[in-house]
Amino acid sequence: xxxxxxxxxxxxxxxxxxxxxxxxxxxxxLKAGEKLPSHRDLSxxxxxxxxxxxxxxxxxxxxxxxxxxxxxxxFVCARLPRPDPVHQMEEVRDTARKLLAQAYLAxxxxxxxxxxxxxxxxxxxxxxxxxxxx
Amino acid sequence: xxxxxxxxxxxxxxKRNVPVLNGVSFAMQAGEVAALLxxxxxxxxxxxxxxxxxxxxxxxxVRVFGASLTEDPVAIKRRIGYxxxxxxxxxxxxxxxxxxxxxxxxxxxxxxxxxxxxxxxxLSPASRIKHLSKGQAxxxxxxxxxxxxxxxxxxxxxxxxxxxxxxxxxxxxxxxLLNREGTAILFSSHHMGDVERLGGRVILLDEGKxxxxxxxxxxxxxxxxAMVPRTSAADAAxxxxxxxxxxxxxxxxxxxxxxxxxxxxxQATLAAAxxxxxxxxxxxxxxxxxxxxxxxxxxxxx
Amino acid sequence: MxxxxxxxxxxxxxxxxxxxxxxxxxxxxxxxxxxxxGVLVAMCWFQSLPNVRATLFQAGLPIRVRDLFLAxxxxxFAAVWLPVAAGAALLLLAGRPVEDAGMLVEIGAGLSVLVxxxxxxxxxxxxxxxxxxxxxxxxxxxxxxxxxxxPRAVVLAVSSLLCPPLFWNIWRQxxxxxxxxPAKLARQVSRQGNTAAPAFAWWPILRSLFPPxxxxxxxxxxxxxxxGQWLFVSVFCFMPVVGAVGNLPWAxxxxxxxxxxxxxxxxxxxxLFLLGVLLSNWFAPKPPIRVRRSxxxxxxxxxxxxxxWRIGEAPLIESPWGESWRPKALRVAGIAIYNPYSVGPGxxxxxxxxxxxxxxxxxxxQAIDYAEFQRHGSAVRxxxxxxxxxxxxxxxxxxxxxxxxxxxxxxxHWRFRRVFAHGQTVLGGLLMAPMVCVFLIDWLLGNSWxxxxxxxxxNALLLRISALLPAALPAVALAAAIxxxxxTWSAARLFRGVELSPPATxxxx
Numbered sequence: 001x002x003x004x005x006x007x008x009x010x011x012x013x014x015x016x017x018x019x020x021x022x023x024x025x026x027x028x029x030l031k032a033g034e035k036l037p038s039h040r041d042l043s044x045x046x047x048x049x050x051x052x053x054x055x056x057x058x059x060x061x062x063x064x065x066x067x068x069x070x071x072x073x074x075f076v077c078a079r080l081p082r083p084d085p086v087h088q089m090e091e092v093r094d095t096a097r098k099l100l101a102q103a104y105l106a107x108x109x110x111x112x113x114x115x116x117x118x119x120x121x122x123x124x125x126x127x128x129x130x131x132x133x134x
Numbered sequence: 135x136x137x138x139x140x141x142x143x144x145x146x147x148x149k150r151n152v153p154v155l156n157g158v159s160f161a162m163q164a165g166e167v168a169a170l171l172x173x174x175x176x177x178x179x180x181x182x183x184x185x186x187x188x189x190x191x192x193x194x195x196v197r198v199f200g201a202s203l204t205e206d207p208v209a210i211k212r213r214i215g216y217x218x219x220x221x222x223x224x225x226x227x228x229x230x231x232x233x234x235x236x237x238x239x240x241x242x243x244x245x246x247x248x249x250x251x252x253x254x255x256x257l258s259p260a261s262r263i264k265h266l267s268k269g270q271a272x273x274x275x276x277x278x279x280x281x282x283x284x285x286x287x288x289x290x291x292x293x294x295x296x297x298x299x300x301x302x303x304x305x306x307x308x309x310x311l312l313n314r315e316g317t318a319i320l321f322s323s324h325h326m327g328d329v330e331r332l333g334g335r336v337i338l339l340d341e342g343k344x345x346x347x348x349x350x351x352x353x354x355x356x357x358x359x360a361m362v363p364r365t366s367a368a369d370a371a372x373x374x375x376x377x378x379x380x381x382x383x384x385x386x387x388x389x390x391x392x393x394x395x396x397x398x399x400x401q402a403t404l405a406a407a408x409x410x411x412x413x414x415x416x417x418x419x420x421x422x423x424x425x426x427x428x429x430x431x432x433x434x435x436x
Numbered sequence: 437m438x439x440x441x442x443x444x445x446x447x448x449x450x451x452x453x454x455x456x457x458x459x460x461x462x463x464x465x466x467x468x469x470x471x472x473x474g475v476l477v478a479m480c481w482f483q484s485l486p487n488v489r490a491t492l493f494q495a496g497l498p499i500r501v502r503d504l505f506l507a508x509x510x511x512x513f514a515a516v517w518l519p520v521a522a523g524a525a526l527l528l529l530a531g532r533p534v535e536d537a538g539m540l541v542e543i544g545a546g547l548s549v550l551v552x553x554x555x556x557x558x559x560x561x562x563x564x565x566x567x568x569x570x571x572x573x574x575x576x577x578x579x580x581x582x583x584x585x586x587p588r589a590v591v592l593a594v595s596s597l598l599c600p601p602l603f604w605n606i607w608r609q610x611x612x613x614x615x616x617x618p619a620k621l622a623r624q625v626s627r628q629g630n631t632a633a634p635a636f637a638w639w640p641i642l643r644s645l646f647p648p649x650x651x652x653x654x655x656x657x658x659x660x661x662x663x664g665q666w667l668f669v670s671v672f673c674f675m676p677v678v679g680a681v682g683n684l685p686w687a688x689x690x691x692x693x694x695x696x697x698x699x700x701x702x703x704x705x706x707x708l709f710l711l712g713v714l715l716s717n718w719f720a721p722k723p724p725i726r727v728r729r730s731x732x733x734x735x736x737x738x739x740x741x742x743x744x745w746r747i748g749e750a751p752l753i754e755s756p757w758g759e760s761w762r763p764k765a766l767r768v769a770g771i772a773i774y775n776p777y778s779v780g781p782g783x784x785x786x787x788x789x790x791x792x793x794x795x796x797x798x799x800x801x802q803a804i805d806y807a808e809f810q811r812h813g814s815a816v817r818x819x820x821x822x823x824x825x826x827x828x829x830x831x832x833x834x835x836x837x838x839x840x841x842x843x844x845x846x847x848x849h850w851r852f853r854r855v856f857a858h859g860q861t862v863l864g865g866l867l868m869a870p871m872v873c874v875f876l877i878d879w880l881l882g883n884s885w886x887x888x889x890x891x892x893x894x895n896a897l898l899l900r901i902s903a904l905l906p907a908a909l910p911a912v913a914l915a916a917a918i919x920x921x922x923x924t925w926s927a928a929r930l931f932r933g934v935e936l937s938p939p940a941t942x943x944x945x
Binding site: 007008009010011012013014015040043044047048049050051052055 | 334
């Protein structure tokens with residue numbers, strides 16, 4: 001899976017990595033048990049510091065999304081952590097606000113937004129190789 | 135652990151009574167990456183030159199690899215790679231001659247890395263320095279500094295004047311060095327994107343002192359900027375008294391104030407202190423943070 | 437507009453400084469040293485960026501190329517002719533013969549040709565080739581030696597005939613705008629260049645230490661010490677060293693010993709300088725003893741160099757057979773000195789002969805009869821040029837150069853600069869001070885028939901020191917070497933504290 005980072009984003013680079021990995025897991029692009037690149041490889045690939053990668057991986061491990069096996073590498077956990085809605089609701093609410101603002105600007109009304117959401121849900125449930133369409 | 139580079143209360147001035155460095159202290163461990171930020175003339179070049187022994191501090195001391203530079207400068211310099219923006223390489227020398235000189239002076243020269251970099255930078259060893267563009271000359275300097283696999287890299291605006299692709303190549307080389315040799319890097323740069331990529335520690339110099347010295351991500355996540363309308367606060371002093379305030383500067387109709395803390399918490403604090411709700415507080419990228427911390431006033435009424 | 441440009445030109449500044457120096461100095465410089473004055477004028481020209489037609493900054497301004505060129509040529513000519521004119525005028529005012537003034541004009545004419553020749557290289561570009569002007573200047577220096585043989589009128593005529601066509605040649609080639617980079621294509625080098633290490637790794641450092649401009653010091657250093665007056669010539673040893681050190685900042689980041697760099701910068705010039713001084717022991721322009729015999733009033737006088745004169749009120753000099761003479765004492769700066777080999781108007785030929793033998797005993801180390809001296813000169817070299825004193829002389833030379841270098845490094849030292857903010861001016865002053873002292877000594881205490889007084893003082897000092905030392909030559913060498921070693925050690929120590937800033941990105945900018 002390809003990760004993209006922007007240095008001048010609002011969010012620090014390690015969080016961008018974390019977010020993209022968790023999103024990848026959520027939509028199924030990253031399967032359970034899949035091997036992630038090592039610190040070194042990812043840092044050279046994305047041209048970022050290896051410690052940044054390490055920080056991202058450490059945080060993800062704390063949250064329970066990935067695990068490190070000594071001598072073998074870093075893998076996506078076979079069993080994903082139980083969802084923690086309290087923690088992540090903040091982000092979901094934030095994203096929802098942004099989505100609605102965008103939709104209203106585009107001239108959509110609330111029912112239109114619901115339609116868009118249903119389409120997205122169907123796309124997510126479809127096979128993981130399909131491109132995510134917005 | 136002996137720090138690999140240590141500055142203690144460094145003072146230095148160039149004009150009488152105008153100190154460029156006025157009590158700068160920090161230490162770097164082996165394998166650490168630190169970015170020196172500051173406005174032009176803040177003393178970044180001076181500090182790095184003091185570390186190289188090219189300038190003498192008027193007060194304070196600097197120790198590299200635990201030793202003072204006056205004891206055995208040659209042995210210490212063998213373990214350091216140095217690139218400076220104002221380094222004027224001898225114009226009539228060929229690249230191959232420069233490389234030969236460095237190969238002779240630095241026993242740990244890596245020939246494989248040298249050929250790899252020559253290829254990557256598309257440099258021909260027989261060309262003379264004066265026939266190269268500024269950016270290419272800088273790449274030659276980088277090559278010479280990096281190929282002997284130093285334990286400490288001192289980079290003084292290494293990417294100044296380089297095109298984005300060349301800057302990226304330089305970053306790649308530095309990260310390779312970080313990964314393979316665990317080189318400590320102290321660099322000064324104006325490209326915040328590069329600073330964010332290389333990560334590590336941020337040391338902000340302002341008016342001769344260290345204003346900020348913390349990990350980049352902690353800084354990004356632990357500091358936010360509040361935009362307070364002028365009508366809510368009569369002058370900057372009111373805002374400066376609010377706990378957690380780092381700096382206030384006027385920008386057109388607002389005060390931009392840098393606070394430590396989460397945006398929501400800061401918003402609440404400001405509401406309590408000024409009696410105004412809904413003040414916009416947000417985390418900002420490093421470049422904006424830099425400007426807010428050391429930038430000048432904008433839109434002042436004349 | 438042109439005047440605005442000229443005012444800001446380095447050539448104009450040098451012209452004014454050179455004119456001031458020559459106005460003050462010329463009336464007091466003896467004829468033999470007027471050629472040295474020519475070197476001074478050449479230095480004025482040399483320091484005025486002779487191959488540059490415009491700076492990068494000027495090339496970007498809305499000024500016509502013709503104006504830029506005229507301003508440059510005017511400044512360069514000013515750098516040559518203002519000192520010459522000032523010197524010649526003062527010489528004539530001081531009552532010196534027209535010949536001397538004519539010599540200055542000849543030098544000026546020769547240099548004018550050089551100015552134009554150097555400016556003729558690569559007219560379409562912002563500056564001519566640096567190598568070209570170095571070779572041209574060396575060629576001119578060589579031909580200047582030949583010009584000694586050619587009558588003055590010929591030199592002046594040839595110069596005035598050459599200048600207009602040279603000027604016209606450049607004028608018609610002037611472009612509408614200057615090219616700021618060399619038009620000749622650099623040879624295309626293949627990517628597959630061999631990275632096999634060149635045999636000698638130190639080339640880049642040597643190239644920084646000895647840029648093409650410094651080659652111009654070669655002929656000066658090689659020939660000028662032959663005159664024996666090395667106090668002034670030492671400047672030409674010192675200047676390229678200081679220039680070389682200024683090119684070193686990039687090398688200071690490398691793990692190279694500073695002492696090694698200093699040695700590399702210093703030794704070649706010092707060796708050349710010392711070689712010249714050494715050779716002057718064999719190639720002396722004139723014998724040190726001069727005799728003046730006037731048939732009309734039957735007076736004679738024997739002049740030895742000042743170092744053989746004695747201090748104090750003149751005593752009565754008594755010959756073994758009773759004849760005596762009390763020389764007239766000269767009062768110099770409150771101190772009385774007298775010529776112990778003086779002959780009075782009433783003394784006999786025998787007295788004269790006796791004094792002459794005494795004089796040659798002192799000057800040559802062995803007594804020579806006057807008649808034989810007139811026929812064959814002296815079989816041996818003067819004492820001042822024999823091994824013992826020559827060694828001490830060499831030691832004194834090196835000490836002097838090292839002293840100047842110590843002064844320069846002190847002024848560049850970071851502790852010094854911390855206290856004295858205007859380091860460069862102070863440096864200039866500190867360096868000028870010994871030169872001015874030497875000059876003042878030569879002028880105020882000058883004598884028009886002998887060597888410059890400053891050299892005489894040094895020779896006198898060396899004679900005194902030689903008298904104190906044991907007879908063996910190695911002891912003398914050791915005595916000469918010790919102060920040299922001390923000064924070298926202190927220069928190396930000072931160099932460690934010298935802070936060099938990177939040179940302003942070239943005189944190209």
